[in-house]
Each structure stands twice: as structure tokens, then as C-alpha cells.
Amino acid sequence: MQITDKISKMAASVIQQARANSFMIVTAESCTGGMVAAALTDVAGSSAVLERGLVTYSNAAKIDLLGVSQAILTTHGAVSAECAEEMVAGALVKTPKAALAVAITGIAGPAGGSPEKPVGLVHFANQRRGEPASLDRVIFAGDRPTVRARATLHSLHLLAELLGSGIGDRC
Numbered sequence: 001m002q003i004t005d006k007i008s009k010m011a012a013s014v015i016q017q018a019r020a021n022s023f024m025i026v027t028a029e030s031c032t033g034g035m036v037a038a039a040l041t042d043v044a045g046s047s048a049v050l051e052r053g054l055v056t057y058s059n060a061a062k063i064d065l066l067g068v069s070q071a072i073l074t075t076h077g078a079v080s081a082e083c084a085e086e087m088v089a090g091a092l093v094k095t096p097k098a099a100l101a102v103a104i105t106g107i108a109g110p111a112g113g114s115p116e117k118p119v120g121l122v123h124f125a126n127q128r129r130g131e132p133a134s135l136d137r138v139i140f141a142g143d144r145p146t147v148r149a150r151a152t153l154h155s156l157h158l159l160a161e162l163l164g165s166g167i168g169d170r171c
Helices: 003-021 035-043 059-066 070-075 081-094 143-160
Strands: 025-029 050-055 100-106 121-128 133-141
Touching: 003 035, 003 143, 025 035, 025 081, 025 143, 035 050, 035 133, 035 143, 050 059, 059 070, 059 081, 070 081, 081 121, 081 133, 100 143, 121 143, 133 143
Parallel strands: 025 050, 025 100
Antiparallel strands: 100 121, 121 133
16 A cells, blocks of 8 residues: 555544544644645545644744744754654644644755754654653654655554554554
8 A cells, every 4th residue: 555545544544533532633743844734634524623733844933833942942953852742732732622732843854864863753742632742753764755754644643543543554
């Protein structure tokens, strides 16, 4: 199965599960540039559960829209677990109707990597309102489109996990 088909299938599952549980979702995306929200909105009925998708590609957007602290960005960088955690928390603060949030920040390439933070490194945070955030770090192989697609699919899996559905294989 192609990754685009997997994304479509997972997005449909997330929408179905969120609708069944009356959960609203918010996404906070950096390296995926809105691909998670786009995958969700490709599904009919998504307006019942996708409250908003925030694309916070720049550091200024992370600060302005999500409340990520300059100290986190200076100390750990935008591509860090600490930044992802602040992104997901900020998404929930800025979106009171949402019960679930996912945040994604990484280096899709082809440039921008370093030995400590290679191309393909993506940090994820997912959180259900009132519970602690879960953090995940993955290094995806492939070119820029592949890294972004795999990060999108992984984000959908994380949302499915928040919804209590372990559908499909993680990437």
C-alpha cells in the first residue's frame, strides 16, 4: 500500500473515532506544513472534529501562535522534544474546544541537518486535555517529500492512539 493510501486510511479512522467520541482535534505543525490537517480535512465530516490546524513553521509563529518560549528555542532549538511539548501545550491553550492535540517539528531536508540533528529527525508531542503530553522522536529515511509524508502518517497514528485505537502499523 502506498503511503498516501495509508495516510488517507488513517485520517478516515481518526475522524471516525473522534466523531464517535465527540472529541475536537487541533494540530500544531512545523515541518509537515499543514499536511496532517489537510489529510484530516480530506475526509468528509471532518468539520465535526477538526477545530483548527496551526502551521507554525517559523520560530516567530511558534512564539506568537503557540506561546513557545524564546528560552526553549534558544536552549534546545525548534527541532527538539522541548519545543514539541510546548507546541502541543500551546495548541490546547489556544483552542479551548479541542480535547486532543498533536504537534510536529523536524528537519525534512534536504539541508539543515547536523550530526546532533540529522535530516529526517522529527519530534512529536501528542496530548489529551488534562493529561501529560507524550513525546516521540523518529528519524525518517528518505527525501523531503518522504520525510514529510511519513511524519504525517506517524502523527495520525499518534492521534489514533489518543483515541484509543491502535489501528494500523506505525511507520
